[in-house]
Amino acid sequence: MFNDGQQDPRVEEGPNHNLHLLTTASTPATPGPSTPTTHTTIPLPPLEQLKVADYEDDIVPPLRPASTPFPQADMVEGDIQCSWRESNADRLDTDDTAHLSSSASSSNATFRQLPGEIHECILDHIFGVRASTSSKTPTAGGSKALRSWGTALRHSRRREVAELCLVTSNWRNLIQERLYRHLKIKGTRDSIDQACLWFLDHQHLCSYVKHIEIWFPVFQQKNPAFDRTHRVASPDRSQLIRSLALADNTNTNVTYQSPSNNCTLFEIFLFVRTTFAEACILTLEGGDRKKPPMVRHLNKDETSLPLLPQVKTLVCKGQWNLIRKNDDFQNIATALPNLQEWHGSYARPKSKAYISMASIVPHLPRVLTHLNICIEADYRRESVSPLFVRKVNAKAHLCAELAKAIPTLEHLAFTGRICGCLFDHGSRLSNPRETRLKSVDLVVKNICRPTFVWNDGTGITDMNFILAFESLVLSGVKSLDRLKALEYLRIRFIDLDSQVPALNPYFQLSSSQCTGIWSDTIVSTLARTRPGASFVEKSESLGEVGFKDGQLLAPPTFSKTRPLSIKVDSYAGLGGGITIS
Template sequence: MVMAVREPVVFPPEDIVVRDAFDPPFTRDSYLPRDVPIDRNRGVDHDDEQDDEGTASVELAAIMTATSTPVTPGPSSPPLEPPKSADFIPPTRPSSTPFPNAQQGPSEIRCLTCQPACLDSDVRLLQDPVATTTIDEQPVLTLTQLPAEIHECILDHIFGYRVSTSSPSSLSIPSVNARSWSTALRHSRRKELSNLALVSPLWRDLIQERLYRHIKLKATVSAANEVMSFFVQNTHLSTYVKHVEIWFPVFQPKFPHSIPEEGSLALPTVSPEGIASATYGLPTDNATMEEVFKLVGQTFPEARVMTLEGGERKKAPRVRYNVPGSGLATVDGDLPQIPTIRTLIVKGQWNIIRQPKDWETISKALPSLEEWHGTYAKPKSKSYLSMANTLDKLDHKITKLNLCLECDYRREITCPPYYLKVCEQIHWCENLARAASHLEHLSYTGRVCHSFFDILARCTNPRTTRLKTIDITVKNCCRQNAQWNESGSGITDMHFIGAFEQLVLSGIRALERLKTVDLLRIRYVDLDSPVPPLNPYFLVRDGWCSGVWSEQILEEIHRVRPNIRFKEIVDSFGEVGYNKEGRLIISPDFPKSRVLSLKLANYAMLAGGITIL
């Protein structure tokens, strides 16, 4: 490899002057001395400045010339790359892109809030006057100028998603039951969030709309007067209320010595030793249903959901409907009408609805009622008997029914005596099936057997049926002529597993006439189960099936709806073994999530007990 060696630069001595052959000879007149004395006290006029500038230019030109420097010039710079030809065409953007033509954005970053005020004076002079005019013409965007949809999205992210009370799509969700309705329209009331109403007048209205969507009121005369007075003074807040929840007290403190003021429900003084000499009795200041309906109808014109909570206690008082001689009702015994209520939620229903006449009075006062949620605090025979008589007179305007007669999700050793009283008088499943034939959505928690689906299929006309969803949570399967030791429930009771299989088979056969049903769920919940994933269930949704299965179940599904398929079919629960005591040991191979396949024949191994590793 050949390397170019540059010769070292040699400067001549200071006393030797190197001259070129073509340079003119030196003369004293052409020589300009470099050391020129400067008189700082002498004034400088315009002509002298021009002479100095000319002299400096001449000297600078002499220095920059190649002949004035004794340094040998180095190698020349490499040639530049030839420019690209103008025939180059960039690739075409595909037509599937949202912007087929590339747009060049502004290359200069400018402040739009303070605009030209933040620019330096030198920058303003260099800036194009046309561009300055364009910046001045652009409006300044603030928070209040954003669209209303943006504000709604921001507040939904902070306060939570709002469930519509008027859209049928949001009310027909099977998961929206009485329990979820209690929080669906209720948003956080923390001070940190409520103070956001001070940001702007627009936010004040939007946040107050969320804070007052769901309110809870105490059903006493004094509380009703306070509520009426507050909303009379703040009439703009009454239109924000969509869900009114009213609870009737079942306790009231009594003071043996000092008698409080009339209508006062103040709690007694609490000392370190406990409550000082206080007893509790029945309340005396409770409002009647007539007064409650009048308050809701006159104060909240936009209310869509109403909750009535009757409370629960031993020998709880029944809520009074009318005050004799009050004159508030239009007809004797009727309640003031509330035409805007579409959903009624009744908690502790035994204290509010005890006979069919009570339901007829409430239903008549709510002409637009479409959805009814009824929940009983404790299971009792009177709940089944009164509800059975009420279902016989259920209005056809009710399209969604949610009943919870027993909320204790635990297995039973034997059928309780109170339900034996019910079986001696009526067959509950028959009354429930006749009422369900006119509904669109049914959700039920309690006791049921295969007769429910058999009667429902006979009472339903396939051409006119509206039933779309059936959701049943089984407390136990009622069985006729069963011994006391054969009427229990649980995954270790094979009599219950057999009754559950008959219930599932009856539900599958009913789908042959229930053409519009697209969701069928039958499940058993046991909170004390040793293996909760083994709790039997059966689910049909969106053309797929999961849960318990047997050869007979597979045949019926293929016969009734051939397009339905099981997501997964597994023959075992996992690794099964026995310990020294002969007790069954299972090492489940399924995750903690929902099991998609449960073979009914495998439950026979659990009859003698189970141990989970």
Template sequence: MFADTSPRDEESIQAPPLTLLTTASTPVTPGPSTPTATRSITLEQLKVSDIIPPTRPSSTPFPKQDLLEGDIQCSWRESGPILDDTNAIFAEPFPTTSSELTLCNLPTEIHECILDHLFGVRASASARNNPSGGSKVLRGWNSALRHSRRREVSELALVSNTWRHLIQDRLYRHLKIKGTRDSINQATLYFAEHPHLCSYIKHIEFWFPVFQQKNFPSENSPRIPNSTPERSNLIRPLVHLGIEPANTITYQTPSNNCSLEEIFRFVQMTFGEACILTLEGGERKKPPMVQHFRSGTPEGSRLPTIDTIRTLVCKGQWNLIRSNQDFQTIANALPMLNEWHGSYAKPKSKAYLSMATILPHLPQNLTHLNICLEGDYRRESMCPSFFRKVGQQTHFCIQMARSVPTLEYLVYTGRVCHSFFDAAAQVSNSRTTRLKSVDLVVKNCCRPSMQWNDGSGITDIAFIAAFESLVTSGVRSLEKLAALEFLRIRFIDLESQAPPLNPYFQMEKGICTGIWSEQIINALTRVRPEARFLERSESLGDVGYDKDGRLLTGPSFLKYRPLSIKVSSYLALSPGGITIN
């Protein structure tokens, strides 16, 4: 007799066994942590339709346990029927990749965009995007130091290693240090302990204090309010007698300022990739000049050489450079210098006279020049007396024109007249000239010293005539300045009742806008036949006059500057015509 064998027994012999582990599925009846039963089932016997999931007791009404607060999970389901826990065991698993998509795995360009949104777009150290050739040194770089949430943003460096590099690159991109020996010693010690940060610094700035407290009030002495009249009445007679009252803070010339020699040596030894150097001399009455060398330095010594600096920014330049020898000492220490920004805190005759001796002797490698001698942007009723002193010694416009043969970009703010372009055309060769851009902000047009009506403003017809002569001379000089592609001459008056009427002229890529006259048109047609005015309006545009003769302008006129202004239109604004209040 043969033993009775069922088909399932035969299948169990032929098919490999599959082990199932049965565990407790409800929290009400917890099972052991190890399997309690084991049985072998063939693959053909295993069918999802034959498996009936256990019924959950009423004490656990929810099909799944709630996720803990803060636990973030992502689930993926097909568009087919939803499977419960038991059926999900036998469902085909979703193919997983070896690396999950996280913040750290994003491309570096995405990280850059995120941080640019927080910090602002980070431009290149030598980026010059505008046609005038002006770099972003004076505006884009300074914004990093004035970030309203700088301390909070610095904590983003803890997000990841990638962010630490990108955050530190932005935070240390522009560094500002006080120009005293104590500050330099602290900075030297700090970067000696953190040498990896030195490569991030691209713009290094030093500011020199012009005041230093002479004495400090004691803590036990009574404090006198600074704004009381009694205090002023008490201090004046004491100061007149040479007696310093108690609890009064007085100031003196600083005694711990660094010299340029110490500054240059610190930059040379610490910041190997710095390309922009800013020196801020400050401003005060009878200001002290920043010493170039330490006391006891032999005569004829040179400043330490910094090969990486390409841009030099001098603020309060009168305290840094007062003669051609001072500038040559700094320029010789910066052999790769090609851009110089110089600005003066207050207009003075000495600034014009010192620049008149420097500009004719610029080094050949200096191609970008930005000089601001007067930046208050206010009209004046007559030329001040300090500039009359300049005219008695030299003609500044002619001296500035001697720098044109070596320059490619020129930005100037101050007093200038038609003699600048006349002299520039004489010293330039149309075949070898390199000048590509000229941007002039006119404070006033210098005129004969004995002339009484030498003020500025749109109501001064003599100034308008001098400005027209300046523009005409600039257009004529294009014959010799063959490489000049951008020319802008403008007068800015912040107190004007009609700012769009401030005279200006601009030529860019052969398109001209601004003031025009028959004299300007004839000169432009002769030297640049391909150039043309975008439009030539015969009137002032959206401008009307009330019954009292006052100028009225429409909203569109106040918002947009007219593309063309005929010079003869300013006659209506002269004292003999319409008055502007």
């Protein structure tokens, strides 16, 4: 027996050694002082007398339940192994092993035999709910107007979710169908050639593509040698940093030029036609910049675009770079004989956008039933209309031209400057027995007013704008007499700078129930044109909303949700009862 005072507690114990219990001051986790620590000795019997058999009856190893969906036997990779005592593992009977194997195989078989709807729900939870591309159901917001393809489902974590194909063989097609459902490709010849080679080697993936999106660069770098983002393979990174610093000292700026390798629309349409026979949604993104270049439609030896009869929805982003006159649109519409939906948006407001659309909308094909045009979507109020509005009024009136498309449309959505002329002319041109217009959704940037009016701004404190908005709503209510199929009508003004956003004027007719602004004239006209419709409620005041220290403020108890009804006369109090004319 060694002396306790001289014994090192870290030496290996012999058969007849005592077990030394160290104090917390000397444990590795909490290092103690350098002075020797006290420890206690407990006499133990020799190890020869300790037999595992004496304790095996008291230790019951855990068994994996039979309902475990991923048993240990069938885990291929990344499985979690349990650490078993060697003595316990040796004592496993053959019957127990067979029972676990059969349980594992039955669990996997049960998972594979689940109905397809269950697998779809699991993947929808991961990828997002996948709606049909041909569905005409209402959007998530409840609007029966056009769906927004700007936020279409395109998963951003493709590399991570692609590994789910290894779960079961049934999931391979389901995963690939979701990953390749919406593709976005750069509209350059190099990118299109790479895509052609990829799908030539993977032709089974072509049928999964339902939405193909092409975006065209609007500029390219002129001197890439001094691009800070350009990765140069160099063993000495400091040398690269010194070269960039030298470039800054010489005042060498990175300049850009118009792209020289962009595809034409002819090449894009030919690529879609030969590669994606089942793509029914085509998105073209023209981009935006100062004095942007227009995407070429045809080369010198080409006369028309290849036909894409399977495409039913066309989405144009940055439309000014794609379509600038009626001939440009007709060239595209001729190549899409079954086009049903057209979504067009402009990157920035300009007079040319209104003039261009005014020349196009009267000549829409009859097969086109869904129209969504967004010209101004900054959602900011104006103190006065910008100067480009005078240019538009001098050349064209988009509201009157857009009314010519109402007799053939089923759904109309518009964001920009609008007035009651849309409903007045549209109802006059429509036959009550043949009209197909079911929904109208307008987001008002401003109301068209005579050019000689100088105070044509917007906002809830501008009573002139509120009265013009009431006139627009009244025109829409009057048109219900001839637009018999119109079931959903929403007109709204959005002001992100408003101090009380809930009071932004709006009107909505849905399922014969009206909410929003009202007046005695609107109520009486609604009773005449649509007798079955009525307002949910008709409040007489806005509550305690008023001015304080020169600012329009609402009390803390004021609801942040928009009220079900707002009387037009109530807005007069928001402007202090003063109307400048």
